[in-house]
Amino acid sequence: MLGNFSYKNATKLYFGDDSLKYLNEELSKYGKNVQLIYGGGSIKKNGLYDEIVKILRDNGKNIIEDAGVMPNPTIEKLREGVHIARENKSDLLLAVGGGSCCDYAKAVSVSVNCDEDPWEKYFDRFEEPTCEILPVGCVLTMAGTGSEMNAGAVITNHAQKLKIGHVFGEEVMPKFSILNPKYTFSLPKRQMVAGIYDIFNHICEQYFSGEDDNTSDYIAEALMKSVVHSSLIAIEDPEDYEARSNIMWTATWALNTLISRGKSEDWMVHMLGQSAGAYTDATHGMTLSAVSLPYYRYIMPYGIKKFKRFAEEVWDICSEGKTDEQVAEEGLEAMENWMRKIGVAMSLSELGATEDMIDGITDGTIILEGGYKVLTKDEVREIIRKSM
Ligand code: NZQ
Ligand code: ZN
Numbered sequence: 001m002l003g004n005f006s007y008k009n010a011t012k013l014y015f016g017d018d019s020l021k022y023l024n025e026e027l028s029k030y031g032k033n034v035q036l037i038y039g040g041g042s043i044k045k046n047g048l049y050d051e052i053v054k055i056l057r058d059n060g061k062n063i064i065e066d067a068g069v070m071p072n073p074t075i076e077k078l079r080e081g082v083h084i085a086r087e088n089k090s091d092l093l094l095a096v097g098g099g100s101c102c103d104y105a106k107a108v109s110v111s112v113n114c115d116e117d118p119w120e121k122y123f124d125r126f127e128e129p130t131c132e133i134l135p136v137g138c139v140l141t142m143a144g145t146g147s148e149m150n151a152g153a154v155i156t157n158h159a160q161k162l163k164i165g166h167v168f169g170e171e172v173m174p175k176f177s178i179l180n181p182k183y184t185f186s187l188p189k190r191q192m193v194a195g196i197y198d199i200f201n202h203i204c205e206q207y208f209s210g211e212d213d214n215t216s217d218y219i220a221e222a223l224m225k226s227v228v229h230s231s232l233i234a235i236e237d238p239e240d241y242e243a244r245s246n247i248m249w250t251a252t253w254a255l256n257t258l259i260s261r262g263k264s265e266d267w268m269v270h271m272l273g274q275s276a277g278a279y280t281d282a283t284h285g286m287t288l289s290a291v292s293l294p295y296y297r298y299i300m301p302y303g304i305k306k307f308k309r310f311a312e313e314v315w316d317i318c319s320e321g322k323t324d325e326q327v328a329e330e331g332l333e334a335m336e337n338w339m340r341k342i343g344v345a346m347s348l349s350e351l352g353a354t355e356d357m358i359d360g361i362t363d364g365t366i367i368l369e370g371g372y373k374v375l376t377k378d379e380v381r382e383i384i385r386k387s388m
Pocket of ligand 2: 198284
């Protein structure tokens with residue numbers, strides 16, 4: 001049965017190859033001081049930085065530089081961003097980049113006016129903000145996380161070897177996000193496919209939970225088919241606008257909270273992947289692909305009906321004359337073939353994880369209870385071992 005829920009999506013989205021022009025309109029809503037948040041320099045190489053700086057100047061804004069947001073943003077960088085915002089009295093946090101820049105901007109937004117330590121409050125005690133929240137806007141350059149239209153922020157604490165995500169309330173969602181698929185053309189292929197697998201797995205995390213017959217599962221299946229279809233075009237021709245735009249839009253829908261409404265969710269692949277990420281600092285989507293098959297093969301018997309449905313509906317596996325287990329396994333084989341074809345990481349050792357990290361990754365894995373099997377610590381260790 002579909003559970004009771006509320007649904008509101010607070011982000012205004014501008015999509016398409018002319019979407020940057022709407023930044024002018026959005027900027028008119030906020031004060032003079034714009035904190036321009038970006039990463040390690042890709043936007044300087046592809047020219048987007050210059051375009052944005054021009055728009056900010058034309059709109060009479062003070063530009064406050066906040067560069068160097070690393071993939072998997074750290075707590076130290078978050079503290080630096082908070083300092084920059086306080087010193088310069090930032091009125092708007094404008095993130096230009098991938099999920100790391102968007103997440104970081106959201107984490108800064110809830111910390112600038114907060115007296116407590118952000119790590120302890122938001123990523124250890126998981127409290128909600130009680131202070132004034134700075135507005136965030138995003139110009140997205142990488143499709144994957146869905147951060148452009150959700151309230152999640154993931155921060156890494158290397159000292160504690162923890163990578164933790166907090167899904168805040170709707171007031172933390174970006175006020176606006178600008179999505180131009182052409183900005184994703186300059187992504188290296190490895191980042192593109194990591195993003196594609198991240199999208200696919202976000203849908204899986206919400207799909208592989210619960211036994212009910214609900215609308216969400218039908219939407220999820222369509223989104224999965226779309227991302228598989230477009231990924232095969234994009235790996236052959238990364239500048240195929242139709243494929244890249246479908247991927248970008250699917251990423252947003254995969255994690256803008258719509259398909260999770262009224263149903264339970266799993267998220268164990270993310271918990272396993274994030275813990276591995278804290279040890280390896282590897283690309284997010286790759287940590288997910290590395291642990292996915294050992295995890296799904298392990299839980300399959302506990303959710304056999306859904307895995308059979310996944311095989312039939314997403315991978316067109318014919319079930320005639322086969323047991324449910326055979327059909328379900330063929331579905332996972334088809335998924336594995338697709339993963340190998342697009343070229344995602346298939347093991348944690350490819351990402352730099354070593355045997356001596358297994359216990360630490362196990363300890364850092366938060367065990368959630370929404371999936372088909374609530375794992376024990378020993379089962380987590382076994383899955384990590386199989387992922388090596
Ligand atoms: O830093 P720059 O130079 O910009 O380079 C980035 C970075 O090295 C590069 N890149 C991005 N757009 C580019 C580009 N290079 C060339 N051309 C472009 N157009 O790609 C690299 C990765 O960027 P990043 O932002 O780190 O990737 P992604 O979008 O995958 O974000 C990953 C972060 O988001 C978190 C992850 O844990 C990770 O910390 N997540 C956030 C979620 C959320 N808010 O809901 C959910 C996700 O599951 C995820 O956990
Ligand atoms: Zn993810």
